[in-house]
Amino acid sequence: MTETLWPNTITFEEALADAASLTDSLLERLLVVPPDLEARVYEAMRYAVLAPGKRMRPFLVLTSARLFGVALRCAVQVAAAIEMVHAYSMVHDDLPAMDDSDLRRGRPTCHKEFDEATAVLAGDGLLTTAFEVLAHPDTHADPAVRCELVAALAAAAGAAGMVGGQMIDLIAEHRPLDIGAITRLQRMKTGALIAFSCESGAILAKAPTEARTALRGYAHDLGLAYQIADDLLDVEGSTAETGKPVGADAAAGKATFVSILGVERARSQAELLIGQAVAHLDLFGRRAELLREAARFVISRRT
């Protein structure tokens, strides 16, 4: 494997599949099951993070890193760390005390396949390992860059980001939120980690502020469009397509973009956001074509 990532002729689908396979290979190596009693928590961690999935966040990491010619071996470390955090958040969100989901990515959720206690610990283990991976010299030769990655991931994933967004999401079950509050919730719950995925390439490259701001802008619009698309799938998709129960949001009485805006306006809003997202990429010219295709994919996807 050379350090140069993807020829210019690669299609979005090929790049997405390659990002998934590169990230999964590294995850396999990072999470080796030890021959001891604690093996069970490693098995649950692997079950969660190696579940079939698009690996959209790893794709965003590798593609944003490619914009700056960052070494693949560094970018894939960050991709693996982010996928661990994403997987941990799903394991904890699916718990009976949270969203109480039995199905995820077409398979039993972690606490159904193992048990609730193991699922709590598997989530904890994945979150902890993500930071261990970022702090490792393999991620970047410069420890200042590694510290910046740790701090930025923690900010995105913590109480001011993903964890705070999930808190608001739980409160939303008992208290109607307006569109502004839902937008903020989603920026925290899913947007922050997507933004970190896109920005991480720039951090690895020590890229100038201008490039970082553009990638953050792209990611925020993309993340919101992604969430609206998710809400639309919850209403219009089928379990066979999405691999999870449909209508779950409505059943939980949660306000979503779709329940407030209606299907048609939600769809136009997503399209508007994708247009905005793509506009942020002008700075990078033709080099950002894969990120543009990713944006178009987000609102056309059926799963």
Added chain:
Amino acid sequence: MTETLWPNTITFEEALADAASLTDSLLERLLVVPPDLEARVYEAMRYAVLAPGKRMRPFLVLTSARLFGVALRCAVQVAAAIEMVHAYSMVHDDLPAMDDSDLRRGRPTCHKEFDEATAVLAGDGLLTTAFEVLAHPDTHADPAVRCELVAALAAAAGAAGMVGGQMIDLIAEHRPLDIGAITRLQRMKTGALIAFSCESGAILAKAPTEARTALRGYAHDLGLAYQIADDLLDVEGSTAETGKPVGADAAAGKATFVSILGVERARSQAELLIGQAVAHLDLFGRRAELLREAARFVISRRT
């Protein structure tokens, strides 16, 4: 507040109280409740980490840092991070799916005071913030030191350390462990974080390997003695003294040092370990007196 920590005449009790007060002040500043909906998860994080407690781990951080003349403002950052990880582990361990405890440090456990979902998120938030604190420039001017702290804390807290130990502890409810397996369990579940507490002073000071090995040795013996003392309190203590239900281990059918060795042999084993722990400190001469007193405190404590 000067950078010099504690005169040589300070007693162990004074130093312990001062470490607690310094750490709690910083925790207060690090965990400011925002005026937004996610406030609830911050309140739960504060409830858990600012609960009354001895703050033994922060004391070990500050005291080991003092051996090398490390700046107090750096050491207290590490102390706060470790206390967050310790608090998160208690919040998750107390959950109904895990140890199902209602009482902790004399107050309702986090999921009793808030709710289960909030407790899961509060634990996640504390763990995440701990890494954010370690990666922050306030913790050390040299990012290489900060990365080493992040990596070492993650190793101590993750599936090869605390999380793995808790996994084995859960398995132990259904499967009798021998004394070797229980020793390994406790080294992972509580020993690893105590070892990191003691070693962190040496990491902050970039101290030579010899000093780090000595502190790790001290901490491992201390941690095991601490656990045996805990098991003894579970048998001999009262809820009024310990602030948590007694007899919980026996009720859960768990093998402990006391259930296998009996009270008398467990007590001698703890005393032996304390002797060993203190012997590791010879290298530091008189400067390590507070750590020696801490070791003696561990087996004499009643709470």
